[in-house]
Amino acid sequence: MNTAPLILIALTTLATAAVAMAGRNLIHSALLLVASWAGIAAFYLWAAAEFVAFAQILIYVGGVSMVVLFAVLLTRNSRAELAISTDSFSRAIAALLAGGAVFGILVGAILRTPLTGSTRSPAAFNVRTLGLELMGTHAAALLIIGIILTVALLGAVVLAAPEPPEDAP
Amino acid sequence: MNAAPPAADAFLERLPLIARDMLTVWFPEPARWLLNSLLAIAAIIISFATLFSLLTLAERKILGRVQNRPGPNRTGLPFLPFTAGRIFGLGQPFADGIKMLTKEDIVPRAADQFLHFLAPVALLALSILTFAVIPFGRHLVPVELDAGVLYFFAAGAATELAIFMAGWASRNKFALLAAMRALAQLISYELPLLLSIVPVIMLAQSLSPTAIVTAQGTLPHWYVCTPWGFAAFVIFFIAALAESNRSPFDLPEAESELIAGHLTEYSGFKYAIFFMAEYFGMCALSGMGVTLFLGGWQAPFSFLEFIPSYVWFGAKLLTLLLLFIWIRATFPRLRMDQLTRLAWKFLVPLALINLLTAAFWHHSHNWSTPLQLVRWAIAIFLVVSPFLWLGRALTQTFRPRTYRYA
Amino acid sequence: MNLSPLHFCLLFSSGLFCIGLIGALSRRNAILVLLGIELMLNAANLNFIAFWRFSPNPENGHGILFVVFSIAVAAAEAAVGLALVISIYRHQKNIRLPEATRLKG
Known part of the structure; x- marks a missing residue:
């Protein structure tokens, strides 16, 4: 490829x-x-x-x-x-060190693993199969995702809506 | 009697392909694929740019006729000596183009220079990208994609970003406010637009525009001829009006009330590019509407199939565009609160109920003949009753206007 | 050293993950922290797609299914996160995270 x-x-x-x-x-x-x-x-x-x-x-x-x-x-x-105010320098250094360490570990692990990876064409998995999988085998997961999305969006609306004044009925 | 050639192989039907092959046959084989793509892009851009220029003229003339005035009728084509112009004002688009090109291009000093430049370019590029998946004819599909409909709406959704860029980069509070209003409108109407096409995808069982067109066949099988399809088409059309900022939903840059909305700080050719992108978006949405609901490039009756498919597509496209112009001449503009209420409290619930109707229609397709009437009755009831019920709830507070001092 | 395309994909995604991590750790602006977390989620999706593409049997498409669900969850997360940002802003009139200490014990 x-x-x-x-x-x-x-x-x-x-x-x-x-x-x-x-x-x-x-x-x-x-x-x-x-x-x-x-x-x-x-x-x-x-x-x-x-x-x-x-x-x-x-x-x-x-x-x-x-x-x-x-x-x-x-x-x-x-x-x-x-224009965001300057972030603290020590914080940035610490974050860079932590991120760099994680990156180093990941790169080391990836480079030392022999990954050949097959290059078969995934043509058999088209949109139609995806739809059938979603609606068939994974219908329960799809429903749960729908519920999560609804609840999350309702929660977001409640969080972001202005609070009524204290003496409101 | 000779058997008529199958419609797919008729000479006229294949004419664009033959013309393309005549042009590219002189080039070596590896370059041909690239050249074919480039030719398709050039053909789309040239034909829709021409359509854009003619549409502006047609719009102004039709609006003029509706308002009982002639509209532009003076400008002629300068290279036709005898007419000295004046053939129905056909030179007007060229005059407009020259005017726009020669105007000064003003960029505010405080503006975000790069984003100010990028906004019209991104908008135009994204709106041209949407043409890529529309099947213009039996053999004229620029890109055959498995998930073409999804691609179309993804590219369309990305144009919102360009509008935000235009409003923000201008460093003008009116431009920014107008951009926020425009975004609120676009996001609100994205929902009914997407929900209204879901039944089509459900019944065609495909996201590919070509498959959706071939699933429809001739006239009585077009999706617009079913109760759910008609409702979905109306919702789609209203949402398309709002998505392309057309009257009566042209609040983002209501020319007669606001100072050009998010385009306040744009002038010269950049301003023209925004308008071009708006018309391109209108054409693309109409093309998608034709593809999804009006049978795409299919002829209405099989005996009319001798007329090539791209002519049918063009005719349907022009009909929808005329409908856009007609609606602009007819309806007054909505207020901002009416606009959002219409989307969230009326169109979205209707589109959701329409999903149920489509599901019912799909599962009752093998009812026997007398029961077909019952099926139609139930489907029409499922479409009409929520329409009446929601409509009554929406208009309950309205009273006839009383004039106290008139 | 012989690198396969899968190696490049994994390096790409780990780079993206670490950029998101550094951003989320170092910035004080709540919106930027959220965007960093979004980047990390995207890097995970990228790995799913890479392993799906180079798996011995891509026909079953589990990677794609996982990414579809993950994108939906990420969208919900963005909505809730930004609603939280707006409500923080309403209480303290800015969105600098180190100053959001009202509930600190």
């Missing part, structure tokens, strides 16, 4: 994610993260997981990004605050 597009996608996604996480401007960070989510969708396309790629675009680029941007705009006092 051709790895050149994979490396390109990976580098773009990692770069946008890193810049987003280090950024000063919240809106720029959010938009860069959207680019990185789109990069992940491109990876899914490369891995022939069409349905998941489009679901990723629909949910992350269309949905989650909107929620994030609305939250950014709803939780600021003035434009000056959009």
